[in-house]
Amino acid sequence: MSRRQGLSVRLRLTLSYVGFLAVAGTLLLAVVWMFLLRYVPDNSQGLLGVSPNRYLLVHTFAPAAAVAMAFLLVFGLVGGWILAGRMLAPLTRITAATRAAGNGSLSHRIRLEGRRDEFRELADAFDTMLDQLESHVAEQQRFAANASHELRTPLAISQALLDVARKDPTRDRGELVERLQAVNTRAIGLTEALLLLSRSDRGSFARESVDLSLVAEEAAETLLPLAEQRGITLDVTGGAARTSGSAELLLRMVTNLVQNALVHNLPAGGTVTVHTETRPEASVVRVENTGPALPPELVPTLTEPFRRGTDRVRTDEHAGVGLGLAIVQSVVRAHDGTLDLAPRPAGGLVVTVRLPAMP
DSSP states (O other), X not given: OOOOXXXXXXXXXXXXXXXXXXXXXXXXXXXXXXXXXXXXXXXXXXXXXXXXXXXXXHHHHHHHHHHHHHHHHHHHHHHHHHHHHXXXXXXXXXXXXXXXXXXXXTTOOOOOOSSOOHHHHHHHHHHHHHXXXXXXXXXXXXXXXXXXXXXXXXXXXXXXXXXXXXXXXXXXHHHHHHHHHHHHHHHHHHHHHHHHHHHHHHTOSOOEEEEXXXXXXXXXXXXXXHHHHHTOEEEEEEOOOEEEEOHHHHHHHHHHHHHHHHHSSOSSSOEEEEEEEEETTEEXXXXXXXOSOXXXXXXXXXXXXXXXXXXXXXOSTTOOOSOHHHHHHHHHHHTTXXXXXXXXXXXXXXXXXEEOBOO
16 A cells, blocks of 8 residues: 655654653743742842842843753754664564565564563564464465365376276276266365365354254264264264354264264274263363274374374275365364364274353
């Protein structure tokens, strides 16, 4: 934005200091005149019959007062300029950092030293904002790169299948169509997951009253055949837990959590427990599952898009696209909630979602 050049803050502060000193000096001279000089008789005898009189005092005092006022103005101008410069020095560094960030350099930090004051608080807040912004931009860059790779993979597979079919006309067309359909289904699922992730990130949805216990029962009922197929016991416990949000997104959130718990479980004899409850100012959904032990350093990365983890990659028909927990985190964030992941000592994972409770 282009603006007309105006007086700098430093110059305005300096002029304010000079103006304050000028007013203070004038008031001091007025006090001297009102409470001292006006009581001196203006005659040849002076005060109590002793010279000097008012005329002599005024003519003696006036030049000295004028010199003192001039000194105050010069001193205020120079001293005010220096003091204003020292006071505004942190603001200059903050401005430089802001311009650097505006030019794309998000790695620059202000890091103002000294005790806490308004400028230090502003600098610290700006550094915190840059940390979050840099992290967000890096996350978006990784997401774009991973999304491009994931979307390119099914297209490359489809191209390879078509090339093989063109070079070998005798190849079984039924097998080709079946494989192309599987690849296309996976690409559609990935695209829908990306659209859902984008929608939840924007927070563009209507809010309504939602009972998380009913959502958990619906998600469990939907995924019960998968649990029976894998020999996993799926339980839903707890009571009503009402919150405000999108029923569709919250259902997808719980469904992703339960499906993730079923897929990444023991080969047989595993358990998945979905528990809902209402706590002070929070409605809670907790999904706990058995499974292989997870390294503690791996758990915080599971919510990153396309992050599956070394020990969590699936190659069967239920292999995901790596967006399940990323979508969960996005939905939780859009509903002003928190998401906690903790590995179980005996193996598996405990995922706790806290959403604002309705009155």
